[in-house]
Amino acid sequence: MHKVMIILNRLVVGGTAINLVNMTLALKEHFNIVLVTGAKEEDEMEITYLKDMLKDISRIHIHALKRNIGVIQDTKALYGLIHIIRKERPDIVHTIGAKPGFLGRLAARMCKVPVIIHAYHGHVFHSYFSPLISRTIIGLERLAATWTTCIISVSEKQRNELRQTYRVVRDQMLIHIPIGIKQGDFQDHDGRKRQIFRAKYLLEEEEIAIAIVGRIVPIKNHLLFLKMALHIAAQSQGKARFFVIGDGKKLRKKLERYLKRQHADYTYFPEDARKSLITFTSWITAMDLPMAGVDIVVLTSLNEGTPVSVIEAEAAGKPVVATRVGAIEEVMINNVSGFICGLDEPEDLTVKLLRLIQDPVLRKAMGDAGKKHIAGKYTLEKQITSMQQLYSTLIIKSQPQTANAVIQ
Numbered sequence: 001m002h003k004v005m006i007i008l009n010r011l012v013v014g015g016t017a018i019n020l021v022n023m024t025l026a027l028k029e030h031f032n033i034v035l036v037t038g039a040k041e042e043d044e045m046e047i048t049y050l051k052d053m054l055k056d057i058s059r060i061h062i063h064a065l066k067r068n069i070g071v072i073q074d075t076k077a078l079y080g081l082i083h084i085i086r087k088e089r090p091d092i093v094h095t096i097g098a099k100p101g102f103l104g105r106l107a108a109r110m111c112k113v114p115v116i117i118h119a120y121h122g123h124v125f126h127s128y129f130s131p132l133i134s135r136t137i138i139g140l141e142r143l144a145a146t147w148t149t150c151i152i153s154v155s156e157k158q159r160n161e162l163r164q165t166y167r168v169v170r171d172q173m174l175i176h177i178p179i180g181i182k183q184g185d186f187q188d189h190d191g192r193k194r195q196i197f198r199a200k201y202l203l204e205e206e207e208i209a210i211a212i213v214g215r216i217v218p219i220k221n222h223l224l225f226l227k228m229a230l231h232i233a234a235q236s237q238g239k240a241r242f243f244v245i246g247d248g249k250k251l252r253k254k255l256e257r258y259l260k261r262q263h264a265d266y267t268y269f270p271e272d273a274r275k276s277l278i279t280f281t282s283w284i285t286a287m288d289l290p291m292a293g294v295d296i297v298v299l300t301s302l303n304e305g306t307p308v309s310v311i312e313a314e315a316a317g318k319p320v321v322a323t324r325v326g327a328i329e330e331v332m333i334n335n336v337s338g339f340i341c342g343l344d345e346p347e348d349l350t351v352k353l354l355r356l357i358q359d360p361v362l363r364k365a366m367g368d369a370g371k372k373h374i375a376g377k378y379t380l381e382k383q384i385t386s387m388q389q390l391y392s393t394l395i396i397k398s399q400p401q402t403a404n405a406v407i408q
Contacts, residue, residue, distance in 0.1 A: 002395050003032040005090035007081070007104040009067050009097045010040040014215060015308030016121045019179055019380075020096065021053055026384045031391060034058045034088050038065025038077065038100070045247065045283045060084055067099060074103060081107035091395055096121060098137070102144050109147040114398035117390075118144070119152040120162065121179065121305045138166050145169045149394060154179045154306045155327030175390060179306050180383035183374070186315035188292040197293025201243070202275040208240045208357050209294040213287070213309040214301075216248030221300040221323070222255055228298070228350045229278055230264055232357065240357050241275075245290050247282045256280075291316035295363060296356050301325050302343065311378050314370030319363050321353045331378065337370030 006024065011017045024033055035057050040046050062084070064076035077099075085093065085107055092115040095104035101118045108116045145151065151169050153159040153176050162168045188194055203209055212225045222244060229242040244255075252268075259266045259278065266278040284290055287309075291297070297313035297320050304326030311331055313320050320338035322328050334340040339352035356363055 001030075001032045002091040002391070003034060003088065004092045004094060004391060005034045005036060005085065005088060007036045007065075007093065007095045007100040009038050009065065009100055011037050011046055015179070016096065019121075019181070019308070019383075022182070022380055023384055023387060024057060025053060026380075027388060027391070028057060030388055032058075034060065034090060036060045036062060036065075036081070036084060036100075036104075038067075039063050041067055042249075065100065065103070069099075074099075078103050078107055082110060085111040085113060091115060091398070092117060092391060094119065102140055105144045105147045115149045115394045116147060117150050117152065117394070118148050119154070119177075120158055121154055138168065141166075141168045145173070148173065149398075150175055150390065152177050152390075155330050157327045157330060158305060177383060177386045177390070178378055179308065179311075180378050180380035181308065181311055181315065182380050183315040183378075185288045186291055186312055188288075188316070191292075193289050193292035197289045201269065201279060201281070201293070203241065203293070206239060208236070208296065209243060210240060210296045210298060210353065210357070211243040211245050211290060211294040212298050212300065213245045213290070213312075215246050216244065216251045216255070218251065219302050221302050222251070223258065224300040224346055224349075225298055226255060226259065226264075226278065227346070228300075228353060230262060231350055232354050233277055235354060236357050242278045243290070243294060244278070244280045245284055247280070252280060287312055288316070291318060294318065296321065296353065298353065299323060299325075299328070300349070304328065306331060306378075311374060314367075314374045317367040317371045319356055319366035319370065321349060321356065323349065331374065333369065333373055337366050337373050 006020070008020055024035060027033060035054065037059065062077055062080040064073045064080060066073060081104055090113060093104060093108035093113045094117040095101045096119045105116055105118060145168055151162065151173050153162055153174055155178065156176065159174055159176050163171050163174060212222060214220045216222055232240055256266065256268070264278060265276045266280070267274050267276040268280045270282045291312050295318065297309060297318050299307055299310055299320065299322035301307065301323055302325065306327040310320050310322060310328065314331070314337060320332055322332065322338065322340050324340050324342050328340055332338050332340060341349040341352060
């Protein structure tokens with residue numbers, strides 16, 4: 001059985017980690033998987049149950065492999081990766097994320113690994129750093145691409161950005177494999193999941209729950225969501241409530257101070273479990289419950305790859321109001337499964353959200369359209385099949401003698 005080493009920053013709450021675990025558990029039936037992960041950031045939450053699910057997978061932890069940049073720690077991480085790759089001797093090194101992508105590919109090249117794959121679940125080419133740092137990152141990505149056998153994009157928009165906008169990679173190296181979810185998990189035929197969520201967060205049946213889902217970090221632009229909430233509160237006649245699902249203590253505290261200055265009604269539910277206009281739920285790992293319990297999902301991000309929260313919302317039959325970022329126009333149909341507005345159109349975003357709050361028929365129609373739009377698309381099964389085929393094909397191509405024997 002061929003050995004595949006997958007290198008990821010960290011196993012924390014988020015769509016990328018959950019997707020990776022589900023994919024790894026399926027691929028271990030066909031490949032010997034070694035999973036290498038780094039350390040989480042201070043305000044992130046590791047998903048304990050993911051570790052339990054991976055008990056039969058060979059896992060290696062490199063503490064120096066962290067998301068933030070640091071010359072000393074990154075050097076330690078590089079040497080750690082080189083040591084592990086030399087010991088494990090994988091047939092494939094598959095990296096995910098910016099930091100693992102650069103250090104992992106460099107280590108794999110130095111160790112002469114036959115197949116090196118990098119997957120972009122998103123990118124950090126804009127909105128994360130200053131223009132100078134962004135240009136440096138793009139330059140490093142172009143360099144790392146020269147060490148790479150194949151690069152995976154999760155959307156057509158991202159594929160075009162990688163080859164045309166940022167000129168990171170040659171077209172022949174790019175493979176498009178959409179991210180997938182277990183769509184069946186988001187069904188709630190008897191309404192039980194919705195009831196559980198709404199009972200916990202003290203939601204009355206007539207109240208409309210609007211949620212933003214994701215880590216509380218600057219790129220997700222939670223401040224815009226809160227400004228929308230405050231603007232809408234006075235016009236929704238008290239029937240709209242807003243939920244921030246996810247956490248990030250440092251920025252959350254800043255957002256709470258902003259709300260306090262606005263004299264807004266908010267609560268951090270783990271510490272003060274009461275009904276409020278705006279509720280910070282902190283981390284929720286079983287995303288099928290909030291997706292069943294809320295009525296509208298909002299995405300205000302400045303940059304995205306393929307937003308998993310939007311796919312999950314549509315699988316649950318919920319309309320979405322989103323900024324025009326990443327692959328949003330691939331996973332949504334504007335004015336059909338929800339509304340898409342430009343980053344420079346916050347007022348329009350608010351107007352569209354208010355329209356959905358006030359129109360239950362429109363909410364139902366758009367939710368149904370979203371579910372229909374993604375049915376059969378963005379499934380974990382398709383993603384796993386594509387990944388398995390890619391691994392097998394690249395392994396054969398890396399072994400010319402084996403390839404010739406198969407042909408003969």
